[in-house]
Amino acid sequence: MKNYHTHTSRCMHAVGNDEDYVVSAIRSGYTVLGFSDHTPWKYNSDFVAGMRMHITQFDDYYKSIKGLKEKYKDQIDIKIGLECEYYPRYMNWLKDLVKEYNLDYLILGHHYYETDEYYPYFGSYANNNEYLDDYVDSVIEGLSTGLFSYVAHPDLYCRARNWDKYCEQAAHKLCAYCKEHDILMEYNLAGVRYTAHKKDMKYPHINFWKIAAQYNIKAIIGVDAHNPKDLEDKTTYNLALKTLQDLGIEVVEDIEYLKK
Numbered sequence: 001m002k003n004y005h006t007h008t009s010r011c012m013h014a015v016g017n018d019e020d021y022v023v024s025a026i027r028s029g030y031t032v033l034g035f036s037d038h039t040p041w042k043y044n045s046d047f048v049a050g051m052r053m054h055i056t057q058f059d060d061y062y063k064s065i066k067g068l069k070e071k072y073k074d075q076i077d078i079k080i081g082l083e084c085e086y087y088p089r090y091m092n093w094l095k096d097l098v099k100e101y102n103l104d105y106l107i108l109g110h111h112y113y114e115t116d117e118y119y120p121y122f123g124s125y126a127n128n129n130e131y132l133d134d135y136v137d138s139v140i141e142g143l144s145t146g147l148f149s150y151v152a153h154p155d156l157y158c159r160a161r162n163w164d165k166y167c168e169q170a171a172h173k174l175c176a177y178c179k180e181h182d183i184l185m186e187y188n189l190a191g192v193r194y195t196a197h198k199k200d201m202k203y204p205h206i207n208f209w210k211i212a213a214q215y216n217i218k219a220i221i222g223v224d225a226h227n228p229k230d231l232e233d234k235t236t237y238n239l240a241l242k243t244l245q246d247l248g249i250e251v252v253e254d255i256e257y258l259k260k
């Protein structure tokens with residue numbers, strides 16, 4: 001098993017220390033563990049985000065994971081990445097960061113349009129059709145940069161609304177693009193876990209994945225761990241695997257890393 005979607009407590013909505021995640025992953029039989037905490041951004045304003053590490057914490061994030069990579073190298077292959085939105089105005093800064101630290105990979109977790117300084121969470125506000133269009137268009141624009149190894153929770157917008165023809169159109173557009181460009185789509189286990197408790201979480205959405213199956217999309221399962229124990233939750237993993245297999249969707253475990 002391999003997982004590339006792992007957070008740390010720096011994002012302020014995850015718990016446990018970094019090493020706990022590694023220990024849980026090893027205990028659970030993972031051979032690759034990728035850390036992809038919510039990226040910091042170097043905002044042009046004095047905005048402070050409540051769901052990501054501050055830019056001053058990045059160095060500690062990197063050094064901590066790097067230390068664990070070395071410490072556990074005989075037991076598990078640890079990769080250092082980030083989960084990022086696509087913020088056109090800040091992409092050059094992000095590219096420089098990736099280069100400076102020689103990061104292994106980025107995943108596109110597109111939570112906000114343009115920048116979270118000025119735009120609201122897609123997971124709540126894509127109930128507005130115009131904002132749903134913005135989601136789809138900016139995910140595609142983000143993926144076209146070639147920076148991202150896969151798209152995390154592509155169906156995040158389903159969280160904001162009941163399935164309708166606009167959700168369907170969005171799914172077709174996203175799946176068509178990913179098929180054409182051979183981009184992996186993540187089946188997000190945080191969504192599965194939340195949906196089990198909260199009825200208002202509607203992703204991963206079965207209708208979205210039925211459309212993904214029509215396009216022969218390749219899926220990757222992302223634990224989206226916000227708690228070390230999430231890595232030991234085999235029930236959720238197996239449920240996801242079965243759903244994808246029943247839909248006839250190919251599940252892959254390997255991603256392409258950034259060129260160094």
Ligand SMILES: [Zn+2]
Pocket residue numbers: 007011013038226
């Ligand atoms: Zn998170």
Ligand SMILES: [Zn+2]
Pocket residue numbers: 083109110111152153
């Ligand atoms: Zn996310």
